[in-house]
Amino acid sequence: MQRILIVEDNKTLAKLIAKKISFELDFEVDVAYNLAEAKLFLNRYNYFLTLLDINLPDAPNGEIIDYVLDKKNRAIVLSGNISKEFRNKVLQKNIIDYVNKSGVNDINYIIQTIKRLQKNQNHTILVVDDSVVFRKHMQGMLENMFFKVITVAHGEEALGILSTNQNISLILTDYHMPVMDGLELTNEIRKNYTKNDLTIITVSNDNDEEITALFLKSGANDYIKKPFSKEEFSCRINNSIEALENIHTITNHANRDFLTGLHNRRYFYEHATKYFEEALQNGQNFAIAIIDIDHFKKINDTFGHDSGDEAIITLADILRTSTTKDDLVARFGGEEFCVLLKNISADKALEVFERIRESVKSSITKGSKDEEIRYTISAGVITHPQDTLEESISEADMLLYNAKQNGRNRIVNN
DSSP states (O other): OOOEEESSEEEEEEEEHHHHHHSSSSSSSESSSSHHHHHHHHHOOOOEEEEEEBBBTTTTHHHHHHHHHTTOOOOOEEESSOEEEHHHHHTTTSSSSEEEEOOHHHHHHHHHHHHHHHHTTOOOEEEEOOOOHHHHHHHHEEEEEEETEEEESSSSHHHHHHOOOTTEEEEEOOOOSSOOHHHHHHHHHTTTTTTTTTTTEEHHHHHOOOHHHHHHHOOOOOOOSSOOHHHHHHHHHHHHOOOOOOOOHHHHHHHHHHTOEEEEEEHHHHHHHHHHHHHHHTTTOOOOEEEEEHHHHHHHHHHHHHHHHHHHHHHHHHHHHOOTTTTTEEEETEEEEEEESOOOOOHHHHHHHHHHHHHHHHOOOOOOTSOEEEEEEEEEEESSSSSSSEEEEEHHHHHHHHHTTTSSSEEEEE
């Protein structure tokens, strides 16, 4: 488990912050009340983050900050000093944030910041700027916020990186660059990526308001003018990433089945229809199956609906692990699922579905009262499609009906 170190001479406040972190976050928390104790902890453990009071009994002038940073630890400074000049001086150091110690709201802010930093580890940011100095400056700030960072010198390089790296969440681009400037880059990116897919923030010293508007109209999410403060930069980046995450969460809820986490019927038809038409045009082989749990009503009546849900989840997990990331697997409703295996021969497809049938037959599902539930599935499989996706799924449904009529626990194909 990762650890957080709190260095704070106010024991009541330190214990309150530690208790709050332990309750809301999955961290081991260590507390030091002076620099000497902090050194002992820092020499013993590696820390995800340190929270530092800068006026300690044995280090009254912020010596703890330099010590922690020299040890390659990330730090958030806690201070009761509200002097703007002092705050700016401390922010010149390579810290993540400066937080006033004024009440419960500040503690809540610290908790939210830690949560944000944890999530930032899942994001990659692409920095595009022809200035080596500025690229390194932004890279340092972003890595201090726990982001993964890639840097390039101009827009053409950025497009090359984007074509090979599907994990980029945000692009920070300068305006004036050789080969391809930031505006050209923004227009090119938006041909393939919407604001729901990827965030673009322009960072430029151009103060022309028409340029700002032009970037925003071309698809940039935000515009940061140089020079900027560390706090402004951090807030804008974090807010943009959080907005992107919220969009993905909403989209995911709209496309996923709440019980199994598989795609739902709407998502399946939306994506399978396009693939179906292209596969027919290109002569690509594929298979579609409608899969249903045998005697599902009996499972619900015997063990209860919660246990029935567990049976559905077990089947969903087997379908997920038995198919590739390119295939489409969806829960259509109740105990019925639909699977599209892409670019596969009829024989190979039938082998896959037969393995799925055997896996389900040999699996044991633990019910809501820890009882053992065994069940089987039936499937109708289309390896020679009809003219449309809807017709093909209808035929698969008829083949499933035949499988049920002929004894269940079997695969029937056309």
